[in-house]
Amino acid sequence: MDTRTNSPSTDTTERLRMYIGGAWVDGTSGQSLDSLNPYTQKVWATVPDASEADVASAVAAAREAFDNGPWRQTTPQQRAALMRKLGDLIARDAERMARIESMDNGKLLREMLGQWKYLPEWMYYFAGQATQSQGEVLPSDRPNFMAFTRKEPIGVVAAITPWNSPCLLMMFKLAPGLAAGCTFVVKPSEHTPVSTLRFAELVEEAGFPPGVFNVVTGGADAGRWLVSSPDIDKISFTGSDGVGKAIARAGAENFTRVSLELGGKSPQVVFEDCDIEAAVNGVISGVYAATGQTCMAGSRLIVHGSIHDEVVKRLVARVSTIKLGDPLDMASEMGPAATGQQFQKILSMVKSAEAEGATLAYGGRQAPQGGFFVQPTVLTQVHNQMNIARDEVFGPVLAVIPFDTEEEAVKIANDTRYGLAAGVWTQNVQRAHRVAGQLRAGSVWINAYRVTAPFAPFGGFGHSGIGRENGHEGMNEFLETKTVWVELSGNLRDPFKLG
Numbered sequence: 202m203d204t205r206t207n208s209p210s211t212d213t214t215e216r217l218r219m220y221i222g223g224a225w226v227d228g229t230s231g232q233s234l235d236s237l238n239p240y241t242q243k244v245w246a247t248v249p250d251a252s253e254a255d256v257a258s259a260v261a262a263a264r265e266a267f268d269n270g271p272w273r274q275t276t277p278q279q280r281a282a283l284m285r286k287l288g289d290l291i292a293r294d295a296e297r298m299a300r301i302e303s304m305d306n307g308k309l310l311r312e313m314l315g316q317w318k319y320l321p322e323w324m325y326y327f328a329g330q331a332t333q334s335q336g337e338v339l340p341s342d343r344p345n346f347m348a349f350t351r352k353e354p355i356g357v358v359a360a361i362t363p364w365n366s367p368c369l370l371m372m373f374k375l376a377p378g379l380a381a382g383c384t385f386v387v388k389p390s391e392h393t394p395v396s397t398l399r400f401a402e403l404v405e406e407a408g409f410p411p412g413v414f415n416v417v418t419g420g421a422d423a424g425r426w427l428v429s430s431p432d433i434d435k436i437s438f439t440g441s442d443g444v445g446k447a448i449a450r451a452g453a454e455n456f457t458r459v460s461l462e463l464g465g466k467s468p469q470v471v472f473e474d475c476d477i478e479a480a481v482n483g484v485i486s487g488v489y490a491a492t493g494q495t496c497m498a499g500s501r502l503i504v505h506g507s508i509h510d511e512v513v514k515r516l517v518a519r520v521s522t523i524k525l526g527d528p529l530d531m532a533s534e535m536g537p538a539a540t541g542q543q544f545q546k547i548l549s550m551v552k553s554a555e556a557e558g559a560t561l562a563y564g565g566r567q568a569p570q571g572g573f574f575v576q577p578t579v580l581t582q583v584h585n586q587m588n589i590a591r592d593e594v595f596g597p598v599l600a601v602i603p604f605d606t607e608e609e610a611v612k613i614a615n616d617t618r619y620g621l622a623a624g625v626w627t628q629n630v631q632r633a634h635r636v637a638g639q640l641r642a643g644s645v646w647i648n649a650y651r652v653t654a655p656f657a658p659f660g661g662f663g664h665s666g667i668g669r670e671n672g673h674e675g676m677n678e679f680l681e682t683k684t685v686w687v688e689l690s691g692n693l694r695d696p697f698k699l700g
């Protein structure tokens with residue numbers, strides 16, 4: 202078997218291999234997983250279904266690279282140079298990679314293009330961080346001691362990602378982790394494994410040493426084997442809160458560090474003094490972009506009673522014109538749900554909401570395009586105790602909840618087990634800051650929504666997760682702090698008079 206290349210395709214279905222220890226390998230089980238294009242509903246790629254032995258070998262490769270490989274000896278400047286090179290390769294291949302992800306998860310090409318063209322910035326920003334990460338000299342109260350801290354890489358990282366934005370969400374982990382000097386085993390979602398394997402080709406081309414970046418493909422079993430390995434130092438997971446709990450438990454077994462980026466039921470709080478047109482556009486972008494399949498979807502619209510009808514009227518008018526279609530068509534505004542299971546879940550949650558008393562102001566059914574297409578949906582007459590206001594749909598479904606006072610709006614917004622994101626729409630600068638300060642969410646946008654960047658910490662309160670990605674705080678997630686004490690007198694003669 203030639204392990205120097207990812208395997209060439211023999212027909213229209215792409216057949217890919219895993220990337221372990223710098224080699225392209227088939228799985229030892231001989232089993233494979235199909236990746237379905239959600240738009241055509243046809244299998245367009247197959248990947249190995251990793252066995253426990255494959256996962257162990259990827260962990261061993263990452264362990265070896267961390268403990269004994271050249272990576273450990275690299276200077277921050279050398280790591281930064283490799284990362285900048287990888288950033289350039291991502292920029293070069295952004296269009297190709299965007300297309301791959303669009304075929305894998307059904308998200309709009311135009312949206313994936315925007316994402317991929319911005320993705321190099323993660324490598325560039327954290328390349329800078331690599332050379333700026335520093336410990337400190339501590340203010341010692343012992344005249345004969347100096348104490349300082351060192352920032353050291355946490356070690357081998359297991360990165361597990363979901364299907365909605367596989368490489369963007371991997372990048373939140375990989376860029377700071379590489380900058381810190383960690384090595385990685387990445388397991389993408391079984392629904393969208395292709396882009397991460399293609400990404401590995403870029404890592405190889407950039408010249409990262411073997412074992413620094415490994416990819417295993419598989420489903421929940423592969424994930425379980427990975428997170429229960431005692432040779433993993435850190436688990437960085439993005440996905441559902443249910444799996445997040447299982448991962449936190451698995452991490453506890455070996456005291457593996459765990460960070461979790463989970464779901465949300467994020468509020469968009471729209472006050473009567475807002476720019477209504479901007480707010481309506483922001484709400485639409487917040488919940489219908491990516492067919493609502495984003496963790497930060499602004500799925501609860503908390504709107505002042507005096508403008509409720511006007512906002513709903515304008516929303517429905519615009520939502521009814523959303524152009525559903527082929528994700529690869531740049532004119533499409535919304536694609537299909539990513540999987541059949543997701544499609545069913547969205548429709549059944551809308552039905553339950555109606556049974557609970559919500560009114561369908563628009564959508565709620567399979568779209569005329571058929572397949573996994575769901576109509577963008579607006580539900581009114583929702584109160585915050587209904588399941589539709591409490592549980593994540595991960596689909597294009599907006600629940601509209603009216604309020605009377607600012608205090609009530611904040612109370613409703615915070616009455617959730619989640620706390621990932623929130624939007625505030627008002628032209629009153631005092632109110633904007635006051636409310637942003639009171640909202641229990643990891644990211645708050647004022648008169649905007651869905652903006653993320655490598656320099657801005659991202660993560661959740663409550664059930665939305667543990668830890669932060671991006672920014673200095675994101676870098677710290679991949680570092681251990683070591684305190685070093687240095688005895689300065691050179692005259693340590695009495696064993697009972699130390700320090």
Ligand code: NAD
Pocket residue numbers: 361362363364365366370388389390391419420421422423424425428439440441442444445447448462463464465495496497593595621665666
């Ligand atoms: P999921 O939790 O079903 O799967 C995520 C990953 O975990 C997949 O790779 C899956 O194979 C793996 N996995 C499943 N069971 C496992 C186990 N027991 N042990 C280890 N790994 C396991 O999530 P999904 O359906 O792929 O993605 C949707 C979810 O992700 C939503 O809840 C969404 O809110 C969340 N999400 C969060 C963020 C964020 O940054 N906060 C971003 C995107 C998506």
